[in-house]
Amino acid sequence: MDYTDKVMENFQNPKHVGELSDANGVGQVGSPACGDIMKIFLKIDDDGIIQDASFKTFGCGAAIASSSMATDMIIGMNIEEAAKLKNSEVVEALGGLPNEKIHCSVLAAEAIQAAIDDYKKGATA
Amino acid sequence: MDYTDKVMENFQNPKHVGELSDANGVGQVGSPACGDIMKIFLKIDDDGIIQDASFKTFGCGAAIASSSMATDMIIGMNIEEAAKLKNSEVVEALGGLPNEKIHCSVLAAEAIQAAIDDYKKGATA
Amino acid sequence: MKRIYLDHAATTPIDPQVYEVMTKILAEEYGNPSSIYSEGRSVKKYVETAREQIAKAINADIREIYFTGSGSEADNWAIKGIAMKNRAKGKHIITTQIEHHAILHTCEYLEKDGFEVTYLPVDEFGLISLDDLKAAIRKDTILVSIMFANNEIGTIEPIKEIGEIVKEKGVIFHTDAVQAFGNVPIDVKDLNVDLLSISAHKIYGPKGMGALFIRKGVLIDNLIHGGAQERKKRAGTENTAGIAAFGKAAELAVINLEENSKHLQTLRDMLIEGVMAKIPQVRLNGHPTKRLPGNVSFCFDYIEGESILLSLDLAGIAASSGSACTSGSLDPSHVLLAIGLPAGVAHGSLRLTIGKHTSQEDIEYVIEQLVVIIERLRKMSPIDVNCPIDDAVFEDAGHHH
Amino acid sequence: MKRIYLDHAATTPIDPQVYEVMTKILAEEYGNPSSIYSEGRSVKKYVETAREQIAKAINADIREIYFTGSGSEADNWAIKGIAMKNRAKGKHIITTQIEHHAILHTCEYLEKDGFEVTYLPVDEFGLISLDDLKAAIRKDTILVSIMFANNEIGTIEPIKEIGEIVKEKGVIFHTDAVQAFGNVPIDVKDLNVDLLSISAHKIYGPKGMGALFIRKGVLIDNLIHGGAQERKKRAGTENTAGIAAFGKAAELAVINLEENSKHLQTLRDMLIEGVMAKIPQVRLNGHPTKRLPGNVSFCFDYIEGESILLSLDLAGIAASSGSACTSGSLDPSHVLLAIGLPAGVAHGSLRLTIGKHTSQEDIEYVIEQLVVIIERLRKMSPIDVNCPIDDAVFEDAGHHH
Ligand SMILES: Cc1ncc(COP(=O)(O)O)c(C=O)c1O
């Protein structure tokens, strides 16, 4: 398990941990059986810009670091952009992930999509 | 290959090496294919006492040491006694032989018997 | 930062006395023990001394000890060697669900070759049932392999009772004692085991060095064919330095066994009690008393094992989650699943294994750190006691795996 | 007494730089490389550095190098692993009559399991015939295993030509390069070999450490099943110190290859010429030029090998007769029989293998001593040029064996 310094930094001092009380888009993916659950909270304004984002994650170091990095990356994006965030961009921002941990970055991208879908459905609006 | 000091002594300074020019009993056993040939020369007097003995041996350290020890043991014996020399007595006199080398002592006992047989047949008399 | 090493079940640091023996051979005794000249004869003595030390440590005869290149090799040899030798008699093997992968994957390999394997279940503490075992033995059963003590949860199986049952049925009995050796007394004469695997690096010896005890008269196929080493049973120029070091390590382990295991047990119980008292929602895995003196295994609900390990590492503590050899793997431990934990919980496991150099202060520090780490990770987790996750629901969603 | 070690084909003393690497890991890096905490990550770097060093030494990719517990294990793995993986395709294997026992006994074991093995003969110099090889390859041939260089007589086989023939037929090609590695340049890309075995203790590294090169894409069954080490292909906690030492030894061997082999070859030729000039009735075994730079193999008529060895040992010289692993054996060397020597002559073999620390004075002393020893033993022998023994006659009398 060779994590980059960026991964360790995001694991040790993750940004945007917790629930956003005023989130209007929430998405959760993964399963405890697989060892990862990621829940993403988004506060999206009327222009479709992500004003704030946060996460809660059950998972390994890479899952936590991916959550931290991904939420940080999408704040300020509009939801079209954010929905297109590729897992490879998260990996790159983290300076790389071990092969067997790439799926954590996938999970982060998917959780963001799920939260945006949730916002669009107006489920939590 | 753990040889006793006695074996090494008899290998390094073997007694009774060579041909007895006046031998009246000569026996040879073994084969080069098996890695051992032992040839024993006996000088037996009219009373059946072994006055002198010598050997020539193609073989390993144990074969040479057994030849040396066995010839030394039978000098002075009468041929009945000598014919009954057991290989275990040679082994004992050598302070032991490794398992896979016991056959060398057998060879020595057999070579002596062959030489005595030869004497009895009067072949070389 | 001071490091606290609590992963002695994964591997141990080499003992200074063992190091001394090993480096002496490396530096001074380079002969090949099969050679007849003095360099060869000289090093051969060290090999045979080591064989005596190992034999003595388990009350075996020196001609019953065969050196191997690891505990895994010993396990593979035992299973494959007995299976191949006896395949005409029968093709049924009995083992357990909680064996080390060196046994399990070997058995799975044999299954592809037409062998039939019964994997005995275990109870919530990790113990097999003797009745299950009796019921499983068939006419065509050729081998029973049940581990002495489990590497993850530390549970010690009733080897003597198993041995009696197996012997009565005339079946060959192997036990993987890699974790037990040096931690609990082992007497192969008393135990009725026919084959027993051990490994040097678990007892403060070098890695890449194991041994298989094979009871006299038990016929076995070779795993590694070739030269006449190890009485023609295991080919390859002997790892002379490793062998001598293993012998020394075994000698030390046995001399200090009682004292050491008392030390481990005291710290173990202190660690278990401290954590259980200070951290909510934690389970102790394995048997409360029938367990290795140095083994502690927990599951912390709602969080995942690797993130605990990383956090501990940052705090200077080395520990493991599941077994070291599978720590690259994403699957939850087969042992934790076998004792009945749901996969989601099994992911939150932490194994702390104590060694002879571990101190009471170390344990206190670890408890302190764990309290903080578990709380922090739980705060990050989307699941908790009020919002538990139904595994079944999420299993469907688990399309990544 | 000063000792002169001339059995480098049996094993070599550890190089001081290798010793340094090895003892550093033993003393300081006790982590399990599969562990994720810092002790584990730190030692893993040494393992991967070693893998790079080995890969570079034979021009392979790092993902093509798998560490094993000996050269014998590498050989067994290659043969059994390829055989088992491909048994559905065919059960025919081709090898030679002069392989090391690690290959021969493995093939014999497979024969019992329904495999068919062709053992190619060799000529008087120990070379196989490429035509024989071509003729032997069948539709159901799954593996060709031909050694790079012979351990007894030093003959180097035409590996590149063999590789081309075998590749063209779409068959897998393994070579046992245990003796060649470090003595002749090896480039797996150039040679078309699919698998290649090497061993550390032949190149001034530790005993009990080997490696198998497996070309990417070549599928093979495991020999040792279990944990996920070595990319799931060879289980067992890594012999970290041994691996790091092997890497260093390989690096040194390759850096110094040209210089070293020139040194060995000079002394080799001096020894051959000296002995041939001064001792009558002696034959050089193996090829006059296509031979390992450090290998000298003689047969002295009328005397037996062990008595030469003992005499040399008493004179301070370590040498061997046949190979070290069979020196407990009474059978004449299968290699010497394969090159056509009668058993009686094969018993009189002597192998002297030169190393990097051997000096010209050593060689001169050895020649001097040999002259005396051979003469003395011949005087003791019942056979000589005037009284040769017809083997056939005496073979009948050989009732002891
Ligand atoms: C040609 C050859 N193959 C294989 C081996 C076996 O290597 P190891 O002793 O490391 O098992 C040897 C030496 O013993 C050898 O010379």
Ligand SMILES: Cc1ncc(COP(=O)(O)O)c(C=O)c1O
């Ligand atoms: C129970 C058990 N069996 C076998 C092994 C394998 O031993 P080694 O790492 O020496 O191959 C281990 C440890 O890794 C173990 O804990």
